[in-house]
Amino acid sequence: MGMWSWIKKKSLSAGAFAPVYPVISVSRDIIDLLKGGKAGSLEEAMFNSENVFPVVRVILDKAKPCPWRLYEVKNQQKGDLDYYLSYRNKSEHFTKERQLKEKALKEVEDNPILDLLNKPNNYQTRSQFIEDVLGFYNTLGECFIYADIPVRGRNAGKPTALYSLPAHLVEPIYSNDYRNPIKHYQFSFDGNPIDIDPSRILHIKKWNPLYNYNGGGLHAIAPVQVARDLINRGKANQTAQTKAFINGGSAFLMSSETPNDTFDGMTQEQLDILNDRIKERIQGVENYGTITATNAPVKVQKVGDSVADMKLIEADKEGLRKICAIMNVDPILLGLKEGAKYDNQEGAYKALVTQTIMPQLNDLAEGLNNWLLPMYTKKSEGGDEVATKAYFLEADSKFYPELQPDAKLIKETYASGGFTYNEYRSELGWDAHVDPIADLMLVATNVKPTSMEIINEQQAGKEKPAANDGVTPDVKAKLLNTSDRTKAEFLKGCLMFYPDIDVNDWVNGIRKLVPSHIVEEYYFDPHLTVLYGFDDQAMETTRLAEVVGRFLSENPIAIDATRIGVFSNDMDVIKINVEDLNGNLTRLNQLLKEEFTYQNDYPVYKPHITIAYAKKGSGQYFDGALIDLSEYGLKNINSGLMKYSDSSKRKTVIGAG
Structure with a gap:
């Protein structure tokens, strides 16, 4: 038995808890029933208008991929959630929004509510379900979500499936009580109404100013009804253009050029034959633009306007612009620059997301928070329903790049x-x-x-006189005990050179360079190691600064980095090979080995800048590739800071390179 046959035979009373299998999409069976009212407006808009469908398509294609996020409310009494809601979805309040969200909410990654929303029913995926719901919301101004709720078993009282009911086939029935206006919802098909209890329906609708206490305004004002005159005018426009094209443009009257006394004119039969011959020779799409010759003295007089003369094309564009205004979509997203608010699609898409997409997704999320979530989070105790936990659902606004902060503007502000x-x-x-x-x-x-503290510390270190060999008695004592410590007990430090690189450009650049699906860890700390394995317990950074500073003052480094290399251990290490042009970097490495106690397993010094750790075998594609570091934020590779990193990863500035 088919779905529609089942619905025709099924009759549910208000409050019944048997499952209903509603319509999933608008099929040809439904179109045959669209006779006036909202149904007729929907048919005219979606099937007979060339303007409404593409505008709605822009909205749905942008809205449907957005994922859901579920959170546990940390403390309902503080009102942090309400404060967060006043800041969310506004890129100019990005930091404040994030801080308030962290304070108010804790994300939940595994929950039956998320499972249901990601697979609402056996017919649809999450994005198809959202497309169906918002499709009706944008055309008819309202949507109806039906919940299939078992009355017995482990899932009793909890929805196991969600369906989008066709909004033009659902009628809210007034209860004669303005405080609880919905008696039940009536889902009709082929003259067979099914009554559905209000608890099973989530009805989300746009504002209707015609609401009254007699039940008026229980429906929304449908955008396609507001645009009905535009749609009808567009249909007539398209019909005129089509006929004009088929007939070859303007209409013309042909007559004798110079009638005289000897010419009595053609008989009706002759005129009919001539008209038939004209239609055959020059009318119709196949003959468009055909030239016909004659040796008869004839006169041709224009009696009709062409498509251009009647300004049908301009009228068609104006109709599309007005549909865009009703649907809150900038015309430039439909290819119309004239009359658009924005001069590029980037600004138009940002307006679409902030002014149309997110408000609609927030309407949907708010409805689900008040209707769906309590079914999962409340239990009965002594006849009363008590909430076990407070959850909050929302569409993930961070999915949209249009809502991210302006990185360029922030960079300019904070770099000042x-x-x-x-x-x-x-x-x-x-x-x-x-x-x-x-x-x-x-x-x-x-x-x-x-910071004056750092500057004073460095200055004090430079002015401190060296005693004998520059090693204090305490450090000497530590050095004497070094041989007594095993390799495992040896806490190691590292001296690193940080070239002058814009870290923001570096981060963005290497994310684009190395695809995330092969990366185990990006290296967002661009530096090259001068020497690894210092005895951290014996290290005196003041002396290290003196040794490094004295050497570099007489032997400045000169390096270059233009080629990517890869070496493998448990993972592939993608790096930039550093070329020691004058050998001073290698000599500094050797000097430090002589002056300080160290341990490492790298007898040959090979300077490099690590880019990322990738899955084993996946990084070989990059080996030997050329790279221009100026495109990744490098300002001067021979200028930067020398830093010592102790065994706890705390870094101390040693000096400038």
Whole structure:
């Protein structure tokens, strides 16, 4: 038995809890029943108008991929959630929104509610379901979601499937009580109404100013009904254009050029033959533009207007622009620049997401929060329903790049000074950097610390006189005990050189360079290692700074990095090979080995800048490839900072390279 045959035979009373299998899409069977009213408007708009469908398509294609996110409310009493809702979906309040969200909500990654929304029924995927719901919402101004709820078994009282009912086939029945206006919903097909209890229906509708206490306004005002005159005018326009094209353009009257006394005119039969011959020779699509010759003295007089004369094309565009205004879509997204609010699609899509897509998804999420979630989070105790947990559902606005902060503007603002690097990262939604320098105030170059404490420490280190060999008694004592410690007990430090690189450009660049599906970990800390394996317990950074500073003052490094290399262990390490042009970097490495205690397993020094750790075997594609680091934020590869990283990854600035 087919679905429609089953519905015709089924009769449910209000409050019944037997499952209903509603319509999933508008099929040809339904179209045959669309006779006036909302149904007729829907048919005219979606099947007989060339303007409505593409506008609705723009909205649905942008809205349907958006994923759902489920959160547990941390503390309902504080009102943090309400405060967060006033800031969300606004890119200019990105940081405040994120802070309030972290305070109010904790994401839930595994829950039956998410399972249901990601697979609402056996007919549809999540995106198909959202497309169906928002399709009716954008054309008829309302949508109806039906929940299939078992009355017995493990899932009693909890929806196991959700369906989008065709909005033009559902009628809210007034209860004669303005406080609870819906008695039940009536789902009609082929004259057989099915009554459905209100608890099983989520009805989301747009504003209707004609609401009254007699049940008026229980439906929304349908956008396609508002646009009905435009749709009818567009149909007539298209009909005129089609006929004009088929007939070859304007109409003409042919007559004798110079009638005289000897010419009595043609008989009716002759005129009919001539008209038939004209239609055969020059009318119709196949003969469009055909030239016909004659030796008769004839006169041709234009008696009709062409498509261009009647301005049908301009009228068609104007109709599309008005449909866009009703649907809140900028015309430039439909290819119409004239009359558009924005001069590019980037601005138009941002307006579409902020003013149309997210408000509609928020309407849907708010309805689900008030209707669906309580069915999963409440249980009966002594006849009363008590909430076990407070959950909050929303569409993931971070899915849309249009709602992300303007990285270029933020970069310009925070690079002007007066902010720390971590404050800049926070505005972009990134985690704080572990380097202590990232919490210091920066000048415009973004690399020089202005903290007087750091400057004074460095100055004091340079002015401190060296005693004998420069090693203090305490350090000597540590060195004497070094041989007594095993390799496993040896806490190791590292000296690294950080070239002058814009980290934001570096992060964005390597994300594009190395695809995320092969990456185990990106390396967002661009540097090259001078020497790894210092005895951290014996290290005195002041002396290290003196040794490095004295060497570089007489032997400045000169390096280059233009080719990618790969080496493998448990993973593929994708790196940039560093060429030591004058050999000073290698000599510095050797000097440090002689001056300080160290342990490592790398007898040959091969300087490099790590890009990423990739899955084993996946990085070989990059081996030997050329790279221009100026495209990844490099300003000067021979200028930057020397930093010592101790065994706890705390970094100390040693000096400038």
